[in-house]
Amino acid sequence: MATRTTTQTVATIPHQFGNVRQRQVYTDGFNGRRPLVPASSKLLELQAKERMSPDAWGYLSGMDETMEANIAAFRHWSIVPRILRNVAQRDLSVQLFGQTLPVPFLLAPIGVQKIVHPDGEGAVARAAAKLGVPMIPSTAAYITLEDLAKTLGDTPRWFQLYWSKDPDFNASLLRRAERAGYTAIVVTLDTYYLGWRVDDIQNAYMPFPLYDGLVNYLTDPVFRRSLKQPPEKDRHAAIQLYMEIFGNPSLTWADIPFLRQHTKLPILLKGIMHPDDARQAVEAGIDGIIVSNHGGRQVNGERAAIDALPDIVEAVKGQVPLLFDSGIRKAADAFKAIALGAKAVLLGRPYLWGLALAGEQGVEEVLQNFIADLDLTLALSGHTAYSALDVSALHKEPV
Numbered sequence: 446m447a448t449r450t451t452t453q454t455v456a457t458i459p460h461q462f463g464n465v466r467q468r469q470v471y472t473d474g475f476n477g478r479r480p481l482v483p484a485s486s487k488l489l490e491l492q493a494k495e496r497m498s499p500d501a502w503g504y505l506s507g508m509d510e511t512m513e514a515n516i517a518a519f520r521h522w523s524i525v526p527r528i529l530r531n532v533a534q535r536d537l538s539v540q541l542f543g544q545t546l547p548v549p550f551l552l553a554p555i556g557v558q559k560i561v562h563p564d565g566e567g568a569v570a571r572a573a574a575k576l577g578v579p580m581i582p583s584t585a586a587y588i589t590l591e592d593l594a595k596t597l598g599d600t601p602r603w604f605q606l607y608w609s610k611d612p613d614f615n616a617s618l619l620r621r622a623e624r625a626g627y628t629a630i631v632v633t634l635d636t637y638y639l640g641w642r643v644d645d646i647q648n649a650y651m652p653f654p655l656y657d658g659l660v661n662y663l664t665d666p667v668f669r670r671s672l673k674q675p676p677e678k679d680r681h682a683a684i685q686l687y688m689e690i691f692g693n694p695s696l697t698w699a700d701i702p703f704l705r706q707h708t709k710l711p712i713l714l715k716g717i718m719h720p721d722d723a724r725q726a727v728e729a730g731i732d733g734i735i736v737s738n739h740g741g742r743q744v745n746g747e748r749a750a751i752d753a754l755p756d757i758v759e760a761v762k763g764q765v766p767l768l769f770d771s772g773i774r775k776a777a778d779a780f781k782a783i784a785l786g787a788k789a790v791l792l793g794r795p796y797l798w799g800l801a802l803a804g805e806q807g808v809e810e811v812l813q814n815f816i817a818d819l820d821l822t823l824a825l826s827g828h829t830a831y832s833a834l835d836v837s838a839l840h841k842e843p844v
């Protein structure tokens with residue numbers, strides 16, 4: 446059976462990918478079929494909205510003000526292309542924690558994906574594996590982290606930890622992730638509680654008690670031991686326990702060593718928006734930081750994530766790699782975040798919109814489009830590698 450290594454993926458995706466994709470679109474018409482999903486992220490969002498149930502759409506939404514700020518703030522920076530610099534060969538790969546990622550983005554952890562499509566995370570993992578795009582499955586997935594690891598094969602994968610109130614359960618999740626071949630742990634720290642989500646309140650909708658969305662909990666030996674009866678016999682008690690332990694608002698910096706004691710993998714903190722928190726993370730020995738405001742889902746009126754990035758870059762001074770998410774809709778956004786100092790970005794809602802519209806193939810097409818756009822944006826801006834971009838590729842616009 447043919448095996449595919451990350452390095453081979455690197456070789457097959459980036460070079461000329463954009464041109465191949467364009468040729469498909471303009472001459473072959475995708476072998477005679479129209480695209481399954483719009484290449485325009487605005488149209489993609491609109492069509493996905495029409496396809497989804499109002500409850501699911503409401504859940505995907507966030508706080509209007511912060512979400513709008515996330516998108517609008519990319520305009521605070523613009524790309525200034527350079528010419529005559531031989532951009533015929535390009536490299537989209539980036540190095541992180543001793544690993545080569547074939548593209549400068551990963552799939553952001555997004556829980557409860559079956560609310561938009563019955564194949565949920567399975568379809569996303571299959572599309573990711575097909576293209577070699579790294580994925581970060583959420584603790585709150587509908588498919589166990591072990592099964593997703595199998596689907597991903599040799600595609601790079603990191604595990605997103607929701608740090609619960611039960612230390613033994615947390616340790617068990619970390620053990621399971623290591624055993625299943627995840628190569629980094631992303632600890633999300635902006636979601637001790639879910640924010641004041643007015644659409645969910647209006648719809649009386651709460652997806653996470655849905656029983657099969659708790660599968661990483663229900664299959665966990667430590668979680669099961671805490672129940673009087675197995676979840677198969679008493680669903681209600683299992684859901685109750687999940688609700689009790691899910692978020693841990695008492696955490697402080699003094700708890701960080703717990704993570705280090707329970708995993709050898711690189712640890713990234715997700716949800717850092719303040720430079721002082723970034724400094725403290727470095728002091729605490731954290732391996733990486735994900736600058737993110739959770740896609741504007743947690744605090745209304747929060748600063749746009751891309752506006753927070755330069756301050757954090759300055760605070761961290763290259764001591765650990767920074768990643769970025771919240772508002773990435775097209776290659777130009779990723780280009781700007783990387784030029785400002787992120788090593789890579791996390792793609793969030795757009796792949797979920799592709800999932801809602803056309804399942805696995807929809808995700809695949811969204812990812813292919815994003816990669817093609819990344820490649821062309823790099824070339825036409827006069828650069829040959831995302832890993833070599835810096836702020837000189839941008840102009841700061843007066844606000």
Ligand SMILES: Cc1cc2nc3c(=O)[nH]c(=O)nc-3n(C[C@H](O)[C@H](O)[C@H](O)COP(=O)(O)O)c2cc1C
Nearest residue numbers: 505553554555556583633739740771772773793794
């Ligand atoms: C429906 C939904 C569910 C999410 N679930 C998780 C999750 O389980 N864990 C997590 O760390 N972040 C979660 N996020 C946040 C994403 O990882 C990411 O930070 C966010 O989607 C980025 O914003 P954008 O989608 O607007 O680009 C979720 C986001 C959405 C939209």
Ligand SMILES: CCCCC(=O)C(=O)O
Nearest residue numbers: 556557585636653739742
């Ligand atoms: C139910 C798990 C929480 C998912 C999440 O992070 C979000 O809704 O933003």
